[in-house]
Structures are given as structure tokens and as C-alpha cells.
Amino acid sequence: MKRAGIEENLLAILDSASDSKHTPDANDDRLAFLEAVRSACIVNENPPTSKMREAVFQILRVGKSLELITESFRLLNELDKRFPRVYLSEKEASESSHLVVVEEGWSPFLFNLENASKEREAGGRSISGPLDSLGFLQLMQELAEVANEGNLQALEIKSLRNMLLFQYLVDALEGDFLPRNRVYEETMNWTHLRESLLNMLLSARRINYKGLMKDCLSIMCGLFDVSAGISEDLESPDNAASKLSHNGNAASALALFELGNNACIALQKLLIMIMDLDMSRKKADMQGSTTRADGVRTPLMEIILDELTYDTDMLSPFLKVFNEPKWKLEIILQYFSKYTTRLSTRTRRSNGPTEDATTFSGVLNCFSNITSTRSITKKIKANVVQVLLAHAFQAHLSSSSQQDADGISASKDEGKSGSLVEICENIISAFSNLRRTYAKMEILPIGKEALFTASTILSTETGAHV
Known part of the structure; x- marks a missing residue:
């Protein structure tokens, strides 16, 4: 009864603010409603009803002022964090996580056929629901x-x-x-x-x-x-x-x-x-x-x-904006693997560790000599190779730093350092072989950045072990 009373009082604030009405008074009513919901639900910790959440969502969908849409967006996220529809319950150390789904919880999506049919029958209401x-x-x-x-x-x-x-x-x-x-x-x-x-x-x-x-x-x-x-x-x-x-x-x-x-x-x-x-x-x-x-x-x-x-015109902007290291590196490795799997096998040192083109070390191994470099660049343009190698190097470094922060490799400092030195040496070697293969090729800015980073790391790592 308490929730129903709160819902009725709050929704009454919007009585004069229909979806199609955007006068200053109507917008003031919407802002007052958002503040009232925040006070009742976030400050006083009363779970919002589905109608209250949907009303906030409607303001986000039809709002015509920057203040309205940003405030409704912020409030929706606050409500979802404080009162999630799906969450994991606390568990004992030996138990699996238990999934809790609030069945009556409101959702911004409507995939149920019966509900979708009702929404379509509602006509204009569907533009804000x-x-x-x-x-x-x-x-x-x-x-x-x-x-x-x-x-x-x-x-x-x-x-x-x-x-x-x-x-x-x-x-x-x-x-x-x-x-x-x-x-x-x-x-x-x-x-x-x-x-x-x-x-x-x-x-x-x-x-x-x-x-x-x-x-x-x-x-x-x-x-x-x-x-x-x-x-x-x-x-x-x-x-x-x-x-x-x-x-x-x-x-x-x-x-x-x-x-x-x-x-x-x-x-x-x-x-x-x-x-x-x-x-x-x-x-x-x-x-x-x-x-x-x-x-x-x-x-x-x-x-x-x-x-x-x-x-290929999409390649550079995509790799610039997509910066999650794990998946970014995986995308680049899979891109290379379409052309380099067999080459990696042929150029592998017989007494070295087994590497294939599904690892960054394996890809760099494919650029360890001019013959294999020329073979790859017949299928992938040299400038595209530069972009791929540079972004893969960035992703590898970011992934390594992230693992360090998570404590994943803390007990393997010696091996990790040696691996990093080898990666840096190989990235420099790969660009060197590209230049030797195409004497007139200019190193792209992102390639220069990768080479500078690799050189700096080598200087730091080798100096630390002197």
C-alpha cells in the first residue's frame, strides 16, 4: 500500500505533462517528477514501481531539452544500479552463484509477443514506451x-x-x-x-x-x-x-x-x-x-x-575506437591468421618454442625475414600491416599491464620480462623487414609510435638487467 501511494502521488505530478506537451510549465513538472522519484527511491530507498520507471523512461524518449534527457538518463541508471532486475545473490565460498530475476521488474525492452501487440494497439504511446x-x-x-x-x-x-x-x-x-x-x-x-x-x-x-x-x-x-x-x-x-x-x-x-x-x-x-x-x-x-x-x-x-x-578504410578508425585489449588483439590475430598460418609454420625456428599465427609472437615470427614479409604483403598491403602490427602491439602491452594490475602474472616477473623484451625486439624487426622489402615505404605515425615505445621498453628492460 505504501508503494502504491508513493506511485500515485508521484505520477500525479505529470498529469499536466503529456508526451506531446513541451511547454516550460510541462517541462518544469517533468523535472520536479524526476527529482521526486530520486528523493523517494534513491535517497529514502523505496523500490520504484514499474509505472514510475516507465514514466522516467518516457521522459528520456520524448524530452526536448538537454536537462530533461540527461537527468532522466542519469536517474534510470541510478535506479537500475540500486534496484537491479537481474543480480547474483550472496553465496558461500563452496557454492555456485545464484541468479535472481525479479519477474515483475520493468524492462526498457518489449520482446513478449502479447505485450508487443498491446503496445502497438496503444498507438502514440508506443513512441515513448x-x-x-x-x-x-x-x-x-x-x-x-x-x-x-x-x-x-x-x-x-x-x-x-x-x-x-x-x-x-x-x-x-x-x-x-x-x-x-x-x-x-x-x-x-x-x-x-x-x-x-x-x-x-x-x-x-x-x-x-x-x-x-x-x-x-x-x-x-x-x-x-x-x-x-x-x-x-x-x-x-x-x-x-x-x-x-x-x-x-x-x-x-x-x-x-x-x-x-x-x-x-x-x-x-x-x-x-x-x-x-x-x-x-x-x-x-x-x-x-x-x-x-x-x-x-x-x-x-x-x-x-x-x-x-x-x-580497409574502416580498419584504422575501428582499431582506434575499439580499445578493449583482449578482444582487439584477438580480432587482429584472427585477421592475420587468414593469411599467415602456413607461413608461421615455415618460418618457425626448429629449436624454438612452438608458435602459430593465433598468437602475437607467432604473427611477429611471420615477419622475421624478407621472404615471408614479401609473401604476406602480397595479400595484405604494407600500410595495412603497419596499422595491424602497431595496434596489436598496443593491445598486447595494455593486456599485459591489465594482468599485472590483476595480479595474474605477479609470480612470473622473470619470464614476463623476457617475453616483453622478445616482443619488442620482434616488433622492431618486423618494421625493419617491411622497410627492407619496400624501400620507399613511409612509416606511419602509429608505426613510429610503436617503434618508439618498443625502443624505450628495451632500453629500460636491458638497463635494469645490467
């Missing part, structure tokens, strides 16, 4: 327009709203997926992941999965370019002043720069979750846990490799 698979697809298409437009004059509050909406939806997918995937890894019960929001979204028959994934890649690269362009304008006061005064929307430009970066992070997060889901799905397939009802889906890794192979 939870999204079904087609609604998510439409959102991605609108984000693609923002990424393709790429200029300050095209800024609209709708673009900012869509980017915040997308970020929130990815946060919601993550909050549902991560605990489910953790329990799956412990129990191997595929049902937990089959019922995840992410799996239901990707399995929806009304969307073109491959097309959606390709859109994600192009949007990520496009938004990265937009943000980079705005960053350059803002760093040049004269240039920025003329553009922003012409557009008359400096606040939105600054917001777009921040939101563009955050949207790229959200896209990366989505891609990583899908690749993690693909890995778990592969395990479930091998164990015979999946059925025909689960359908067949091309692993995202294959789609990414195909896109980067056939559109």
Missing part, C-alpha cells in the same frame, strides 16, 4: 544518420537524445547479461543466457542480424570521426568560434562531443557482450544444450573480420 526489436533497429538507423551527417550544423536535440537512449539500453542489456553469463560459466545451464535480453534481441526474426552488426561497426567509426572533428574545432578557438556562432548551438556541440565518445564506448560494450555471448553459445552447442529453437547466428567475430577485410 519500451522498445521491441524493430524499435531498436529504428534507433540504430537514426544513429547511423547522425554518424553519416557528421557536421555541427546538423545538430538536433533528437540526436543527443538518441545517443543517450542507446547508451541506457546498452547499460540495461549489460546489467541483464553479465550476471547471467557468470552463472552460465559456473553451471553450464544455457537457459540463463537463452532468456537474456541480449539473446532475445539478436534472435528476433524481424531484424536483419548481419545488417544490424554492420550498422554498429559503421556507426562506431562514424561517431568517432564526428567526435574527432568536433574535438579539433574546439581545440582551435578561432575555427570553433565561427562554426559555433554560425550554428548558434555551442552547448549542443559540446554535448555531442561527450555523447559521441560515450556512444562509441557503448557500441564497443555491445560488441564485446555479443562476442562473449557467441563464446558461451559455442560451448552450449558443443554440449548439445541448444535446440533448433535457438536458431543459427553468424558469430560476430566473423562479421567484423569480413567487414575489415573488404573495407
